[in-house]
Amino acid sequence: xxxxxxxxxxxxxxxxxxxxxxxxxxxxxxxxxxxxxxxxxxxxxxxxxxxxxxxxxxxxxxxxxxxxxxxxxxxxxxxxxxxxxxxxxxxxxxxxxxxxxxxxxxxxxxxxxxxxxxxxxxxxxxxxxxxxxxxxxxxxxxxxxxxxxxxxxxxxxxxxxxxxxxxxxxxxxxxxxxxxxxxxxxxxxxxxxxxxxxxxxxxxxxxxxxxxxxxxxxxxxxxxxxxxxxxxxxxxxxxxxxxxxxxxxxxxxxxxxxxxxxxxxxxxxxxxxxxxxxxxxxxxxxxxxxxxxxxxxxxxxxxxxxxxxxxxxxxxxxxxxxxxxxxxxxxxxxxxxxxxxxxxxxxxxxxxxxxxxxxxx
Numbered sequence: 001x002x003x004x005x006x007x008x009x010x011x012x013x014x015x016x017x018x019x020x021x022x023x024x025x026x027x028x029x030x031x032x033x034x035x036x037x038x039x040x041x042x043x044x045x046x047x048x049x050x051x052x053x054x055x056x057x058x059x060x061x062x063x064x065x066x067x068x069x070x071x072x073x074x075x076x077x078x079x080x081x082x083x084x085x086x087x088x089x090x091x092x093x094x095x096x097x098x099x100x101x102x103x104x105x106x107x108x109x110x111x112x113x114x115x116x117x118x119x120x121x122x123x124x125x126x127x128x129x130x131x132x133x134x135x136x137x138x139x140x141x142x143x144x145x146x147x148x149x150x151x152x153x154x155x156x157x158x159x160x161x162x163x164x165x166x167x168x169x170x171x172x173x174x175x176x177x178x179x180x181x182x183x184x185x186x187x188x189x190x191x192x193x194x195x196x197x198x199x200x201x202x203x204x205x206x207x208x209x210x211x212x213x214x215x216x217x218x219x220x221x222x223x224x225x226x227x228x229x230x231x232x233x234x235x236x237x238x239x240x241x242x243x244x245x246x247x248x249x250x251x252x253x254x255x256x257x258x259x260x261x262x263x264x265x266x267x268x269x270x271x272x273x274x275x276x277x278x279x280x281x282x283x284x285x286x287x288x289x290x291x292x293x294x295x296x297x298x299x300x301x302x303x304x305x306x307x308x309x310x311x312x313x314x315x316x317x318x319x320x321x322x323x324x325x326x327x328x329x330x331x332x333x334x335x336x337x338x339x340x341x342x343x344x345x346x347x348x349x350x351x352x353x354x355x356x357x358x359x360x361x
Contacts, residue, residue, distance in 0.1 A: 187215025
């Protein structure tokens with residue numbers, strides 16, 4: 001299993017995900033090197049405020065061992081050929097340590113932020129990944145480019161634009177997923193699925209993993225070859241008193257997700273449909289303070305991983321061991337004094353996964 005972390009590593013508030021914090025770009029190389037030094041297996045970055053491909057290129061140039069993943073880059077605004085070229089370049093630069101993590105985004109963003117026409121995301125992303133792989137196959141196997149689908153028709157690859165074979169051409173592709181339909185697509189065409197942080201252990205066990213397996217079998221693939229990498233909401237603090245204040249932060253986060261239609265299947269799976277309807281109404285009325293009060297202790301415990309610094313590593317691996325092959329895990333880092341604690345937590349999560357894996361053999 002792998003233990004990965006998001007940039008920036010030095011975030012102070014564990015109630016805030018790294019994606020919400022603009023990176024200090026000049027320090028990215030040093031941050032990536034520190035991630036490797038602390039024993040993490042990988043570094044990931046979500047496409048929000050920075051181009052994740054550029055940041056991963058900097059990370060590749062400052063590390064030797066860790067895997068570098070876009071988790072996730074938004075696929076549809078980019079041509080499959082453009083994405084194929086970027087990933088090919090990063091695979092060369094990192095000497096085979098790059099993973100292409102892709103997401104679809106929602107209709108509003110595709111139409112109003114990217115200025116594109118919306119289409120059903122499952123069939124679209126399945127075709128997209130197949131098209132990217134077709135371009136890679138042309139470059140690596142020296143075969144003509146010949147891909148035809150509903151969205152893309154690719155048939156031209158002049159020598160000037162053909163980078164040719166590389167040493168590490170088998171670039172893993174991961175897809176973000178919340179709903180079973182997208183998990184099935186991941187099982188069909190991807191090497192991994194990255195569930196949204198809102199996905200509970202029960203939802204992973206009972207909905208997403210079976211959908212991944214179903215998708216893999218439908219294309220004659222081994223379901224076990226498709227990994228699942230968790231990205232939990234982590235709530236942690238030095239002691240119980242400080243932890244209580246952080247729980248309020250995660251209640252607000254969960255209330256936002258619960259009010260959004262995209263994430264409703266997770267809440268419906270737990271029988272929380274009425275709460276999501278109330279939260280949607282409060283969201284439309286912009287009554288943000290009232291929303292948090294509807295998030296129960298049961299919901300917090302099911303969705304977030306909550307514990308003090310001394311408890312959190314064990315709670316992470318106990319939550320995801322047996323269903324996930326990797327986990328994105330981070331603790332707040334205020335300075336060098338926290339590095340040893342973080343390194344110990346990484347090692348503890350890895351030991352816990354290994355212990356469960358050994359028991360299952």
